[in-house]
Amino acid sequence: MEFTVLFNFLIATAIGGLVGLEREINQKRTGRSFAGIRTYILVAFLGAVISYLSFDIAWYLILAGLFVLIAVTYYTSSFKGFKGVTTELSLVAVYIISSMAMYNQYQKLAIIFGVLLAILLSTKKLLHGFAQRTKPQIWYDALVFIFMIFVVLPLIPNKEYSFLGIQNCFNPYQTWIMVILVSGISFVGYFLSKVVGTSYGIGLSGVLGGLVSSTAVTESMAHDSKDNPKLLNAYIFASISANVVLGLRVILESWIVDSSLLTIGIIPILVMTAVGLIIMIRWSIVGKQNGSSNLELNSPLSLKPALIFGLIYSFVVFLTKFMLSLGFSSSGFIAVAFFAGSVNLDAITLSMASLYANGDMSASVVWFSIIAAIFSNTLFKIVLSRIFGSKDFFWKYTISMLIIILVGMISLGLSLFFAFV
Secondary structure (H helix, E strand, O other): OHHHHHHHHHHHHHHHHHHHHHHHHHHHHHOOOOOOHHHHHHHHHHHHHHHHHOOHHHHHHHHHHHHHHHHHHHHHHHOOOOOOOHHHHHHHHHHHHHHHOOOOOOHHHHHHHHHHHHHHHHOHHHHHHHHHHOOHHHHHHHHHHHHHHHHHHHHOOOOOEEEOOEEEEEOHHHHHHHHHHHHHHHHHHHHHHHHHOOOOOHHHHHHHHHOOOHHHHHHHHHHHHHHOHHHHHHHHHHHHHHHHHHHHHHHHHHHHHOHHHHHHHHHHHHHHHHHHHHHHHHHHHHOOOOOOOOOOOOOOOOHHHHHHHHHHHHHHHHHHHHHHHOOOOHHHHHHHHHHHHOOOHHHHHHHHHHHHHOOOOOHHHHHHHHHHHHHHHHHHHHHHHHHHOOHHHHHHHHHHHHHHHHHHHHHHHHHHHHHHO
């Protein structure tokens, strides 16, 4: 018992020491002196002692005293040109976190919070630079995403509906969750592309753009290949990298819906990804990536793409269940996936994965359908590369992508063969 209490005290004071050390280093750099490592350790020790003795009133009195101290130091520091209260508030945070460390059920959280607090305090320049580079529109889009999750989603009924005699073919709540999932993945790429920009190379633009739309990346790079043929190989590299990211996106979406689906499908997707990486390396070696790209991505959180995805997803689920009720063979589902995949690969991946999760479709049919959708999506982008790009871009992109698709189909066939032998 005594050892456990002593260990808790050590954890509490260590948290204070960690944050205090960071603050003292920062104050040497800024010239301000308010609280150093010893003060933080003492405050942490005080919070631990009061929590251990269960002096509830005293704990709140000390907390109130710390806030009074913040007000006084802010008033006096403002005359010296120091108007921030980060250090003062971090002292309050250490007091609360060290109190948490005295309780076994909260101790792990206290350690995590203490480390995160120290990291947050030490990344001032990085965070300020990040905020300055971020445009207001991105934050408005982030608010839209939060609105989609916490306001719209709870209002949508979680109920199975039937249509034209097809049972349980539409669930608005599940459909909206899929919209949020796809929009969230796309928004991460959109956010990073806007913050990082294209100043770090064409290749990075392709990688980040692939999280939003590999089709948009391919079309943009095809356009650029005509305007700047000297950077042709770099544009090929960016286009291939966007499609490699697309494969990883398929894995992520399948895993989120039903992780057991990856037991068969992850092998061909990973093989395709590996081949794609090899091809990327080839183009990166022979190409120059020190140029810039005119890649412009639209926000994935606008109403139009969200509704279009929701409609496509719902239509694929309905059509597939309708075909199941009529006794169609697996080739019919693969054909549907092939034709719909050129429009929206995410809708095919998530709808097929959902059908598998509900027990309506086997894993083999799901993955043949997804590979077929990837193939049709690739053919569509090859057509775009011919329409908007140079002839050299078209041939290099086409050969590279067909190699990736062919390897994927062969590896899927082998995976299914060994799985059922």
